[in-house]
Amino acid sequence: MDSILGYLAANEARFVDELCAYASIPSVSAQSQHAGDLRSSADWIARRCRSAGLVTVVHETKGNPIVIARTPNHDPKKPTFLVYGHYDVQPAEPFELWTSPPFQPRRVGRDVFARGVSDNKGQHLAHIIATEAWLKSGKTLPCNLTFLIEGEEEVGSTALYEFLPVQAAKLACAAVVISDSGIPSLKHPALTYALRGIAAFEIRLDGPSRDLHSGIYGGSLDNPAMALCQLLGQMRDKKGRINVPGYYDDVVKLSAYERKQMARVPFSETKYRKFLGVPELFGEVGFTPDEQRSARPTFEINGLTSGYQGEGSKTIVPAWASAKVTLRLVPNQSPKKVILAVKRQLQKLCPPTVKLTLKHGHGGEPYLVDPTSSLAQGALRALQKGFGHEPVLLREGGSIPIVSAFKKHLRAETLLLGMALPDDNPHSPNEKFSLDAFAAGMRTSALLWPELAVA
C-alpha cells in the first residue's frame, strides 16, 4: 500500500486545485437558472473520472445527467463495490452572510471555503482520487469499482430514482459506499450506521382574495399569517414533542447499547450551544442533544412567507401565508404514512376562515445498518488506518434517501464513511471542507477496498 499512499501524499497540491475547480461551479439544483452549471459540473467530474483511468459515461436523464465511471477490465470473480456521490449543491442564499463569494473557493490554512466543497464534491472526489492512486501505481485492485455521481440529491434525486431500477443489473454490487456524512473530529473517524429520513411539504393558507387595508377591514376577517402561526404553533408542544396523532407509533426506540455508543462521542453542551450560536438549547425532553438530532424525529419550519417584507411598513391583512416544512424521520417511520398523519392533523386544526393547501415535496426513508456485520467491521479497520484513530459508531441526523433505494433495487447495504467536520457548515453560509479530512478520506478509501474485498 505504501506506493498508493505515497502517490496520494505526493500529489496533494494538485488534488486541492482540482477540488477548488470543481467547487467553483455553481451547480445549485433547486434553482432553474443553474441548469447549465449542473451540466458543467457533470462534465467536469466525468472528465476527472476519465483522467483517473475510469471508464466513464454521462447518462442523460429527464433532469440532470448521471455520471457512471468504472474501473477498467472488470473481473467477475472479484466483488464489485459502488461509490455514490452528488455533484449538485444547496442554494447559497443568503449571499450576504458569506465572507467570500460561495463559488470562488478560498483557502484558509487547512480549510477550503465554498458551497458544496464538503457536501458533497470533496467527499466523492476523495474516492475517485484514491482509485486513481491504485490505478496509476500499477497495483491491482482487489475488487471492481463503480462510481455513480448524480446531480439531484438536494432536490430529491428524481432522475436517479428512475435510473436505478432500469440499470439495476449493471449497477449490481456487494455494497455501496457513501461519504456524505460527518465525523465528530479528525481524531474520531466514524461509521454512520443509521440515518434519518425526510418528508418535505409546503403549507399555504389563503384568506382574502387580495391584500386588504388593515384599518378598513382588519378585525372582521381572519389574518392568514396569524392563522398560519396558530396552526403551525400547535404542531410542537412545550416538551418538544410533535403534536400529530400516531407520529411516534413506528419509531424504533434507542437501545441501552446505542445510547452508550453515542455517549462515547465527545460532547460539551456549552461548546455545542456556542457553536450553534443559540442563547439556550432546546429539544425533546428525555433525550441528549446528540440523540435529539440523530435518533428523534422533528417538525422543522424551513421558511415563512407572508404579506409585506420590504422596507418600512405596509398596513395590510395579507391575502395568504405559507411555510416550507421538512419532517426528519427515524427508523422505522414511513414518509408516506407520516405525511398523511400530519396532513390529517393540519386539516383538523385549520380554521374554516382560511383555505388550506398542502404541496408535497420529496420524501426519503430512514436507514439502519448492522454495525457488527463483516462489511461494517472492514470499514472500521480502514477508518482506523486512514485517520490513525479509533473510529466511533454514529447515527446521522441528515437524510441520504438514496440509501433505501440502493437496498431496494440493488439489494445492497450501504457503508457511510463521512469526512465532514462539525463546523463544515453544509447548507449554511461559509461552507468549508478540511484538507486534512480530504487527505484522510483519500487514504481511508485506498485502504478500504482490500478490507471490504475479504469481508
Place this chain on the structure above:
Amino acid sequence: MDSILGYLAANEARFVDELCAYASIPSVSAQSQHAGDLRSSADWIARRCRSAGLVTVVHETKGNPIVIARTPNHDPKKPTFLVYGHYDVQPAEPFELWTSPPFQPRRVGRDVFARGVSDNKGQHLAHIIATEAWLKSGKTLPCNLTFLIEGEEEVGSTALYEFLPVQAAKLACAAVVISDSGIPSLKHPALTYALRGIAAFEIRLDGPSRDLHSGIYGGSLDNPAMALCQLLGQMRDKKGRINVPGYYDDVVKLSAYERKQMARVPFSETKYRKFLGVPELFGEVGFTPDEQRSARPTFEINGLTSGYQGEGSKTIVPAWASAKVTLRLVPNQSPKKVILAVKRQLQKLCPPTVKLTLKHGHGGEPYLVDPTSSLAQGALRALQKGFGHEPVLLREGGSIPIVSAFKKHLRAETLLLGMALPDDNPHSPNEKFSLDAFAAGMRTSALLWPELAVA
C-alpha cells in the same frame, strides 16, 4: 352656487385628466428609491394649487416637502378652515396582482385604477378643484382656506409632526377638513366621527448564528420560525380577543345609540364575505363585522419572513424569523401604553431559546368627534346637497393619526368627509377611485364653506 357647480360640471374632463397625471407619479414613501418621485409629486400638486389661484409654498423638511396653499386676500374677519391631504402613496406590491400597471392610470367606465388615486390624491384634489371653482367664478368665499398637503402620511408623518408645532400660528383654523375616509355607497355619503389609532412594530427572533442543516442539527435547538409562530399565535385567542393583559382597559364601549347608528349602514354578511373573498368571516365574538373593523382594536400581522422562500426546498433551521405587526387602536387607547403592554407580554411569553428584538414603528392616536356639534351638522348639510342623499354617521377603522396632532397643536376639531367607496382597494392591488364620488366630492366641498362659515 349655480355658477360654481356649473364650473365643476363643465370642466370635469380636464379634472379627470389632472387626476390621472397626478396618480401616474409613483410617490411611494415607504421605499427610498422613490425619493425623487415624492419631490415630483409635491411639485405637481403645488403647481396645481397655483393654477387654482392659491398662494402656494413648498416647504422643505428633513423628509418629504410639505405644500401649503392659501386662498388669496386673507380676511381676518372670516373664519379659516384647513384642508389636509397627502401626496404619498402605499407601496404597490405585489405588482403581479394588478390588472394594469399601478402607475399608469387606467379609466374603466366611471372608475380610474391607479395606486393612490383614492388614497389620497383624488380626494384632496377634489377640494382644490372646488376652491378653483369659487375663485374662477369670481364669487367671494365666506372663509379663508389653507391647504396642507404632506408626503409622509403612509409612513408616520414625521416631518409634519415637526412642522405643525412650529407653524401652528400660521396654520390657525376654526376646523380641519380631511377627505381620506370611506362611504358605504354613493347613496350613503358619510361623516366619519371616530377613527382607529395605530401602533406599528417589528418583532424578530434570533436563534442560531446562521442557517443550519436541519438534518444534522434539527431537533437539538429551537427553530426561530416555530418560536415566532408559537409566540404570535398566543397573541389572539379563539374568540378573537387580543391576549395582552390590560389591552382593553381604556377602550370606550360602544353606546346603544352608536350601535343603532352603525346598524343604519346597509350591510349584507354574504356580500361582504364574497367581497373580501374569504371562506368565512372571523372577528371578536359579540360584535358585528362593522363594529369589529371600526370600533374594536386588533393585532394584525402584516408580514412574515423567515428562512428560505425561493423555488424548491432548503432543509435548514433558519437563523431568524420576523414579523411586521400593526395594532389598530380605538378611543381612548394610547399607542405608547398599548405598545408597552404588548412588549411586556411578548417578553414574558418569548422562550429563552431565542433572542427577542422589537423595533418600534409609527404610532397614531385614535379619534372621536361629537357628531351633534354645529360644525358636524353643517358638514352633514353639505353632504346631503353634494351627493343628493341623506348622509350616515360612521366610525372608520383606518387611522388618520394627524387628526390628534391637529387637535393638540391647532386646537381644532376635524371633519372627516370621505369619498372612497368600499371597493376602492386602498393599500391593495387595483386601487381605484369613482369619478362619480370625485364629482360629488367636488360639489360637497364647494357647498361646505358657506355651511361651515355660518356654523
